Amino acid sequence: MTPFRYLRVDTVPEALAAIATLAGDAEPGHDREGRLFAGGTNMLDLMKENVMHPHALVDIGRLPLADIGYRDDGTLHLGALARNADTAEHPDVKRDFPMLRAAILAGASGQIRNMATNGGNLLQRTRCMYFYDAGVPCNKRAPGTGCPAAHGIARQHAILGASEHCIATHPSDMCVALAALDAVVHVESIRGTREIPFVDFHRLPGDRPDLDTVLEPDELITHVAVPPNPYAPHSTYLKVRERASFAFALVSVAAALELYPDNMIRSARLALGSVAHKPWRDTEAEAMLVGKPATTDTFIDVAAFLLRDARAWGGPALPESTQGNAFKIPLAQRAVVRALEMAAAGIVTNTGADAFRMEGQP
Template sequence: MTPFQYERAATAPDAVRMASNSASAKYLGGGTNLVDLMRETIETPERLVDVSGLSRTIETRPDGSLLIGAAATNTALASDLTVRRDFPLLARAILAGASGQIRNMATVGGNILQRTRCAYFYDDAARCNKREPGAGCDALDGFNRIHAILGASPACVATHPSDMCVALVALDAVVHLEGANGTRRIPLADLHRLPEGRPDIETVLQPHELITAVEIPALSFARRSTYRKVRDRASYAFALVSVGAALDLSEDGSVRDIRLALGGVAHKPWRALKAEDALRGQPATEANFRAAAEAELTDAAPLRDNAFKVELARRTITAVLSELKGDAA
């Protein structure tokens, strides 16, 4: 591990100021991903700014929206009674994400910014454009069973590993940021970039910009929501495909509104807007659920080892929406 300086921030502006003193500075929350990357010398920051002491508040506002401090732990968020009641999709996604020990340490802000678990990214003997721009991507012709089928590029086919982010994208979450130029808010769906030609640039964050909070707007039908994760083993495995969804049905059984997002299939948490558009106003039938899934997956570009993900995603979307329809009956 490369030697580094350590500072602990008391406020968000202090954190930004401390980080701005070093071009390679990183913010440290729970460290469940960053410390691993430092041990592997994939990340080599000269300075760590500890932000774990910043806001951990989970606040329900009068309008039903939720404001979550970025330093709140995954355990605290998943166990919050309001989250479990009003946004069960989010609680279930977090509980599906990691071991209890990791959830106790991992923060909301850190979870959002965790990096891919692609084996080639971690292997310094492999070519990886994300780790070394311009080097190439050995996953393209290598063992690519867990890799992306949507939104990938010839430069990178890695997937984003977060379960929590899939739920947050489905819930239209907004990220609050603090940087050298002040504060701003952006939709979480716009935070992560697709790889295109620069997979090493993973977000739209400005240098040393800090996530301070996540806001989830009120959603009247969020209580009818769920998260399903399909993986190789029952615990502590990243998603092959995951689906987060919330469903609102009219009295005649048609889809009044829907929120749908996918994990394990793209470089970022994937909002399934085509499927949502295909379903609004349509009868909530299994055939329509499957047709909407097919619409979302029209542009899927599977690799040699992961073509099964297309059908797996199609079936999982259909099953999750059918489950939610049954709950509404």
């Protein structure tokens, strides 16, 4: 591990001043990003594996940013330093945001969720195996060196929105639900505050895969605001993975329906996880659902539309290949149909012991 300076901050102004100073004085060979330390569950791994080597770490763990609860404007406030576990178990989240709770509980393990923070969850890095191996090229870790995954082992990789420069996926479960729920990320720096719609927070790789998000190096996430949720009775987080627990998703779906009493769809929200460099939200597919009956036939049409631009990567790109990810395209289509069926039936999640139904649903 490269030596680094450790700074502990206790107030937000102190933190902003420290981040601003560090953002301007990166030393050669050191990263500009990743200088904050919240729960440390991703950052420490990346430093130990020599993937990231910041010259200084600002420990923000004691900042007063761990609040969760409703605000006067009706939004649910999720503090950046609230732990994932506390967020999932908060009474307002349990009652009004079951899909978000299910997504959080589908991620990692109880021990990790006890350490991991909401801000850190948004900024966790891809799980591409080449990214984690400092001995091989990778455009995200070392810009301009190439992308071995594009023709290599790509089972976990993107089928939507990728570029030849990078086919990595964003691995978070929680972020998929937040994208579907129209959340907004609030950030602060010494230059002021800004609000970033969740769907615009993470980037597609293009020719700058080293940049995961639109966050500037001197900005701190203070909280995420989630608007009132009309979808609670009919929302689902479906996670498909290679092991039943403690595994990142191959594909995940956050599906939410607002239904009329005759089962016609009034409005819908749909986001896919682990299929792109960011949570994948398609408002055209959502619009297709409006005014249609909540039936499997409707869902099959929408799933086909949602995956219309999907492409396989890795090699060889055959459906039966164990290296390429062609299998993820039909898998994602089936997952979308199943998630919408579950949402219509009021089934919140498929994830093992965490699976539960909304009260009052059969």
